[in-house]
Amino acid sequence: MTFPIRVRVPASSANLGSGFDTLGMGLTFYNVYEVLELLPSGTYQVEVVGEGSRELEDPAANLVIRSYEAAFEAWEREAPGLVFRALNAVPLCRGLGSSAGAVVGGVLLANALRERPLSKEELLPLMVRLEGHPDNVVPCCVGGMVVSCWDGERLRYLRLTSMPPDVSVVVAVPEFRVSTKAAREVLPEVVSLKDAVFNVSRAALFTAAWATGSWEHLLWAMEDKLHQQFRAKLFPGGEEILSEIRKSPECMGVAISGSGPSMMAFVKGNPQGVAGRMCRIFSGNGVRSRFFVLDVDEAGAKLSGGGGRVATGA
Ligand code: HSE
Numbered sequence: 001m002t003f004p005i006r007v008r009v010p011a012s013s014a015n016l017g018s019g020f021d022t023l024g025m026g027l028t029f030y031n032v033y034e035v036l037e038l039l040p041s042g043t044y045q046v047e048v049v050g051e052g053s054r055e056l057e058d059p060a061a062n063l064v065i066r067s068y069e070a071a072f073e074a075w076e077r078e079a080p081g082l083v084f085r086a087l088n089a090v091p092l093c094r095g096l097g098s099s100a101g102a103v104v105g106g107v108l109l110a111n112a113l114r115e116r117p118l119s120k121e122e123l124l125p126l127m128v129r130l131e132g133h134p135d136n137v138v139p140c141c142v143g144g145m146v147v148s149c150w151d152g153e154r155l156r157y158l159r160l161t162s163m164p165p166d167v168s169v170v171v172a173v174p175e176f177r178v179s180t181k182a183a184r185e186v187l188p189e190v191v192s193l194k195d196a197v198f199n200v201s202r203a204a205l206f207t208a209a210w211a212t213g214s215w216e217h218l219l220w221a222m223e224d225k226l227h228q229q230f231r232a233k234l235f236p237g238g239e240e241i242l243s244e245i246r247k248s249p250e251c252m253g254v255a256i257s258g259s260g261p262s263m264m265a266f267v268k269g270n271p272q273g274v275a276g277r278m279c280r281i282f283s284g285n286g287v288r289s290r291f292f293v294l295d296v297d298e299a300g301a302k303l304s305g306g307g308g309r310v311a312t313g314a
Pocket of ligand 1: 014015020021022095097133135136180183184258259
């Protein structure tokens with residue numbers, strides 16, 4: 001077995017406006033999780049550098065460790081304890097898929113200890129079941145822009161083609177956190193047929209536009225009536241960013257990233273300028289924020305080291 005066993009997981013941005021719980025993409029922004037040594041079962045030494053340091057050093061509060069244990073539980077094997085280190089760049093509870101990254105990372109580390117490791121394809125249903133949101137988990141695991149369908153048991157997904165190199169993904173990240181749970185609680189249980197049709201048509205347009213390179217349709221295709229209007233009220237500046245940034249000539253589409261409060265935009269030319277405008281809108285609403293200019297991650301989660309020692313049957 002080769003140590004450290006290391007997995008690099010990308011951040012992700014889900015929904016893309018209209019594709020609620022369906023569309024998502026990996027981002028070139030990463031956390032790295034490392035297993036430095038194995039320990040007796042139930043024993044953990046956890047070090048977290050960067051986002052979430054201290055709060056995530058308790059193994060019971062660390063979603064990577066919990067997912068690692070859950071994977072072994074699913075395989076009905078005892079999980080070895082770990083000397084574990086996380087290098088966390090992705091801010092927590094900001095709609096950038098940090099939970100999905102933790103689950104994907106934890107399951108992949110567990111898989112690296114199997115005598116017969118499973119493929120990503122085989123691991124994905126377990127990952128989605130543990131995390132709950134295929135639109136973050138699948139792109140984090142396999143990379144790219146992904147359309148996912150999950151019925152609670154079965155997963156189907158398709159990766160779309162790459163984004164053009166002259167387009168950037170701009171993400172403005174406010175200082176405060178909003179949990180996905182809180183951001184789901186503000187959503188209505190029932191929506192009108194008119195609003196459902198509004199979103200179905202746009203999400204379909206998004207996929208067709210992305211698949212055929214018809215980028216001029218994205219701005220329209222990212223419009224939404226199912227979640228953003230309710231969630232934007234939780235983030236001062238969110239509504240204004242949605243309405244103002246789309247007027248920028250460089251903006252190809254703008255949305256709440258996942259369940260927020262980060263905001264994302266596809267930008268062609270001058271990404272720093274658009275990002276600066278997003279952050280100024282946040283600060284005009286009394287919210288401090290920072291921005292990142294990113295690309296779509298096409299590689300997904302990447303593992304090195306390991307080599308398997310836990311017999312897990314076929
Ligand atoms: N589709 C999910 C939501 C993503 O918007 O609640 C959670 O990150």
